Amino acid sequence: MDLGLNGKVAVVTAASRGLGFAAAMELAREGANIAICSREKSSIEKAAAEIEKATGVSTLPVVTDVKHENEISSLISATVQHFGQLDILVTNAGGPPAGYFDDIDDTGWLAGFELTMLSATRLIRAALPHMKRQQWGRVVNILSISVKQPIAGLMISNALRPALVGLAKSLADEVAEQGITVNNVCPGWTKTERITEIINARAQAHNCTTEDVLDDILKNIPVGRMGLPAELASVITFLCSNQAAFMTGATIPVDGGANRGLM
Numbered sequence: 001m002d003l004g005l006n007g008k009v010a011v012v013t014a015a016s017r018g019l020g021f022a023a024a025m026e027l028a029r030e031g032a033n034i035a036i037c038s039r040e041k042s043s044i045e046k047a048a049a050e051i052e053k054a055t056g057v058s059t060l061p062v063v064t065d066v067k068h069e070n071e072i073s074s075l076i077s078a079t080v081q082h083f084g085q086l087d088i089l090v091t092n093a094g095g096p097p098a099g100y101f102d103d104i105d106d107t108g109w110l111a112g113f114e115l116t117m118l119s120a121t122r123l124i125r126a127a128l129p130h131m132k133r134q135q136w137g138r139v140v141n142i143l144s145i146s147v148k149q150p151i152a153g154l155m156i157s158n159a160l161r162p163a164l165v166g167l168a169k170s171l172a173d174e175v176a177e178q179g180i181t182v183n184n185v186c187p188g189w190t191k192t193e194r195i196t197e198i199i200n201a202r203a204q205a206h207n208c209t210t211e212d213v214l215d216d217i218l219k220n221i222p223v224g225r226m227g228l229p230a231e232l233a234s235v236i237t238f239l240c241s242n243q244a245a246f247m248t249g250a251t252i253p254v255d256g257g258a259n260r261g262l263m
Contacts, residue, residue: 188255
């Protein structure tokens with residue numbers, strides 16, 4: 001299937017590793033030119049080199065901390081200046097710290113809001129004018145299955161990520177007539193460094209081993225394993241395609257069936 005992405009330009013944030021890197025790699029495999037960012041120069045340049053070597057597409061690494069509005073503006077400007085256009089935005093950010101309600105003070109909540117909610121809002125705000133100009137665009141937010149089914153010990157994520165679902169659903173209505181779709185993907189337990197951190201935090205909180213925590217997680221995943229970043233990336237890439245033009249405002253779990261909700 002030709003997804004119609006050859007020659008498109010995509011920005012993928014927090015893409016030096018994990019889910020962001022996988023999304024950038026899969027989009028590049030479909031022929032999209034890629035701008036990727038992270039906070040560390042060496043890691044994002046290494047990721048860009050890996051993508052270019054594997055796919056042959058032009059990949060622009062930009063050092064960006066998505067907590068800062070001026071750096072987001074610089075990322076989008078650098079992308080358009082380098083490639084001449086911007087068609088796809090995949091928002092992603094490192095998850096806020098794990099913790100229960102009693103563990104989190106105002107400083108933690110404000111930092112979580114800036115990282116989880118405000119970074120995506122600012123990225124979309126910066127990218128939309130370029131998509132509106134060409135009457136075509138794709139926005140995909142990488143969220144978490146916690147927007148469907150809260151995860152114990154991830155209070156900040158459970159509370160703030162659903163706000164992005166509301167933003168995406170509302171924005172999808174506003175930009176649909178301009179050929180722009182806005183969707184969310186919700187990874188469940190997927191093999192990333194972030195998940196390793198969560199497992200370690202949960203083991204410490206419950207005074208048990210990481211193996212015990214992992215066994216307990218797998219019991220609640222019908223397919224019996226964790227997901228792979230590439231599996232989420234395939235869903236993202238489809239949502240960015242011409243074939244997904246009639247899908248907008250959707251929030252899609254990619255979790256091996258772990259979410260028990262009907263919708």
